Amino acid sequence: MRPTHHHPSPVARQRAAYRRRQTVRSVLVAAASTGVLGTLLVIAVTGAPGWHRVRQSFLDAGIARAALPEVAAGLWLNVRLLVFCALGALAVGLAVSLLRTLRGPVFFPVRALATGYTYTFRGLPLIIVLYVFTLGVPGLRLQGTPPVLVLGGLALVLVYGGYLAEVFRAGIESVHPSQLAAARSLGLTYRQTMRYVVLPQAIRRVAPPLLNDVVALQKDVGLVSLAGPIDAVRAAQIATAETFNYTPYIVAGVLFVLLAIPLIAVTDWVTLRAARRQAAR
Amino acid sequence: MTPPVLRCRALRKAYGGQVVLDNLDLDVAEHEVVALIGASGSGKSTLLRCVNLLEDLDDGTIHLDGDHITDPRVDPDLVRRRMGIVFQAYNLFPHLRVLDNITLAPIRVHRRPRAEAEAQARDLLARVGLAEKAEDYPDRLSGGQQQRVAIVRALVNSPRLLLLDEVTSALDPELVGEVLTMIRDLKAEGMTMVLATHEMGFAREVADRVCFLDGGRVLEEGPPERVLGEPTEPRTRQFLRRIVEAGRL
Numbered sequence: 001m002r003p004t005h006h007h008p009s010p011v012a013r014q015r016a017a018y019r020r021r022q023t024v025r026s027v028l029v030a031a032a033s034t035g036v037l038g039t040l041l042v043i044a045v046t047g048a049p050g051w052h053r054v055r056q057s058f059l060d061a062g063i064a065r066a067a068l069p070e071v072a073a074g075l076w077l078n079v080r081l082l083v084f085c086a087l088g089a090l091a092v093g094l095a096v097s098l099l100r101t102l103r104g105p106v107f108f109p110v111r112a113l114a115t116g117y118t119y120t121f122r123g124l125p126l127i128i129v130l131y132v133f134t135l136g137v138p139g140l141r142l143q144g145t146p147p148v149l150v151l152g153g154l155a156l157v158l159v160y161g162g163y164l165a166e167v168f169r170a171g172i173e174s175v176h177p178s179q180l181a182a183a184r185s186l187g188l189t190y191r192q193t194m195r196y197v198v199l200p201q202a203i204r205r206v207a208p209p210l211l212n213d214v215v216a217l218q219k220d221v222g223l224v225s226l227a228g229p230i231d232a233v234r235a236a237q238i239a240t241a242e243t244f245n246y247t248p249y250i251v252a253g254v255l256f257v258l259l260a261i262p263l264i265a266v267t268d269w270v271t272l273r274a275a276r277r278q279a280a281r
Numbered sequence: 282m283t284p285p286v287l288r289c290r291a292l293r294k295a296y297g298g299q300v301v302l303d304n305l306d307l308d309v310a311e312h313e314v315v316a317l318i319g320a321s322g323s324g325k326s327t328l329l330r331c332v333n334l335l336e337d338l339d340d341g342t343i344h345l346d347g348d349h350i351t352d353p354r355v356d357p358d359l360v361r362r363r364m365g366i367v368f369q370a371y372n373l374f375p376h377l378r379v380l381d382n383i384t385l386a387p388i389r390v391h392r393r394p395r396a397e398a399e400a401q402a403r404d405l406l407a408r409v410g411l412a413e414k415a416e417d418y419p420d421r422l423s424g425g426q427q428q429r430v431a432i433v434r435a436l437v438n439s440p441r442l443l444l445l446d447e448v449t450s451a452l453d454p455e456l457v458g459e460v461l462t463m464i465r466d467l468k469a470e471g472m473t474m475v476l477a478t479h480e481m482g483f484a485r486e487v488a489d490r491v492c493f494l495d496g497g498r499v500l501e502e503g504p505p506e507r508v509l510g511e512p513t514e515p516r517t518r519q520f521l522r523r524i525v526e527a528g529r530l
Contacts, residue, residue, distance in 0.1 A: 181335050182372035186386035187362030187438065196385060200376045 060247045067239040067248035074225075074235035075255050081153055081221040081231075086214045088157035093164025098194065100169055114165075121162035126220060129155045134227030152224030160217050167209050171202030208271040215263050219256065232256065284347035285310050286442050286473045287332065292341035294327055294497075301327045303497035305341070309442070309475055314468050316484035316505070317477040319494035320520060325477035326369075328494070329444045332475070333366045346441060362390060365435030366444040369451050371427040373419040373434070379406070380415040383434045391438070398437070405433045409463055425456030429463055436467075443467065445476035449483075461487075481524055485509050493517045 008016070045051060099107075099114040121129070133155035134148050145151075175198045183193040203210075225234035232252045239248035287309040294302040301324045309315050317325045330336045332343055334350065334357040343351045350360045374382050380402055387398035406412050409429045419427055428448055435443060445464065449457045461483050467474065468487055478484050484491055485505040492502040493514070501514045512518050 178368065178370060178372045179374065181330075182368065182374070183385075184358070185333050185335060185361055185366045186434070187358055187390040188386065189358050192389050196389060197374055201374075204376065 056245075058246045058250055060245055063239075063243055063245050063247040064251050066243075067236065067251050070235045070239055071232050071248060071252050071255060074230050074232035075252070075259065077149075077229060077231045078218070078221050078256075079259070081149070081156070081224065082214075082218050085153050085156045085160065085221055086217055088153070089160035089164050089213075089217065090210070092157055092161030093166075093168050096161060096165035097168035097172060100165070101172055101194075118162045118165050121159050122166070124159065126155070126159050126223060127226065129159055130223055130226055134224070148227045149224060149229050152227055152229070153221075156217065156221060156224070160213065160220075163213055164210060167206050167213065168202065170209075171206035172198055174205055175201050208267060211263065211267040211270060215260060215267065218260060218263065283311070284344065286313075286346060287475070288344040288347075289328075289332070290342050290344075292328070292331060292343070293339045294324075294331060294336065295339055301497050302331065302338075302341075305494075305498050307475075307492065307499060309473060311473055312471045313489050314472075314474045314476070314487055316488035316491045317475065317494055318479075318481065318484060318491060318520075323494040324497045325494055326446050329366060329446045329475065329477060332442075333364060333444060334360055335366075362386075362438060363440060364442040364444065365438055365440035367428070367431050367435050367446065367448050369447040371419075371424070371431045371451075373427055373431055375419055377418075378415070379411070379417055379419065379422070379430050382419065382430060383437055386434075387437050402433070402437060405436060406430075409433060423456060424452045425459045428452065428460050432460070432463055432467075441473065443472055443474045445474060445478075447477050447479065449478070449480060479524075481509060481521070493520065495520070 048054075096114045096117060099110050100118075102111055130152055133151045137151055138145050138148065172194075179197055179201070180193055183197040184190075188196065222231040222233045225231045230238070232255060233249075236248035236252040240246055285308045287307070289305060289307040292302045292305040292307075293300070301322075303324075305324070305328065307315070307328070317328065319325055327336060331338055338351055341351070342349060345360065345363060348360075349355070350357075373379075374385070377385065380399060383402040383405070384395070384398040387393045387401070388395055403412065403415055406415055409432075411426060411429060411433075414422060414426060414430070419430065422430065428451075432445075432448070448464075449460050452460065457480070461480070464474070464476070464483075465487055476484075476488075488505050490502060491505045491508040492499045493508060493512070493516075494500065495514075495516050501508055501512060501517045508517065509521065512521060
């Protein structure tokens, strides 16, 4: 490529000017329609006959301030649980998806177990698994039973591991057989082929759906509060019961959204990058 | 007498009811270049994939340097390390840089030190004029460049036998030459090769022997001038006539 000083022809200049005018027009139209819609929404909500009562019981600034420390303390539990459960579920999911790809008669029981696991735990409602783990397991009164928080975390890992295993498996199966043929033809063993050729491509491809499931997990970790530990939502519930005002729930909701924003932003960024890589190919 | 590098006897392979290899025999001597020609579906690719043990045979035996490699007790991974195969669609690993594509097998399979493997890879890349592409990802390269990388990748294992499966069929016409030049150089160095090809002119030039495959067997074989110039079998003549009509000879 030789660097040249290109002087656009009159036609090109006209085209560029036209496109600029169109862009300005679209921005103005978008701003106007957003303003109109926003105004209509505000009028509809604040003009509703019950608006005054709703504002009192959901948007009380004083109660929000009072509830914030408790709810934030609960949220810290959510964050800690999320980190451990996400790592655990990713590890379980990857391991199970790999077990499901094993061939050969020796591995039949392993394969059958892995398949049975994904069927069972994707089918079971999370709340039932949580109850079994946090209420049923301690009921056995075995020596060294871990605390309820750990048991609840295990339940979450098992359920989400089942979903993530299927996401990983979809990724593994999306790698074209010709890649396996090329790797095996170089003398790589099945394990080496998985490790160096298939998994790197598979994980890159399924990173967006994997992160999406982690975002969903972020909301579900709070369900361990059913067994006692106080998370953000449970803390809000307690505060609500004390004041007969729902504002603490709104506080918890806002905190959850703030917590989700970075994770969702990462997901979008990874998705966009994957799409660009695909387009370059 | 030393055994041939490759000896195929009575190979048979069927997909469902479709017989792709039918009692096929083929010997390849050391330093010999054998070109497989024939219509699509005549069994050229299947034969190469069976030799590389990427496909299971239904019947027959394959020997590599006198070793029976289709014995079920043989570890196919060890056999594949002794030969290389290059595919029509290159099959480079898109997530690895050119250099890492080439050094993957030397480092992971042959356990050679990374620095040594990379030095050898860079040297081979330089010899085919791709030195400055070592750090690029495959999707930044042209088809011809990718195929040359794929050939280099197959060569770092120092294979006894190189299998080339229509390596120029996916290339734009102006890129075919650079790949053929590379194969020509390999012949000059004495590499034993079996190549499935549609490039009759190239087969005539580089091959010591041309085998015409038809219906899953070697119907006619001999020196290129004879098979391509004065074929005796009617099917061979018919095939070559079509090739000439398509302007490929």
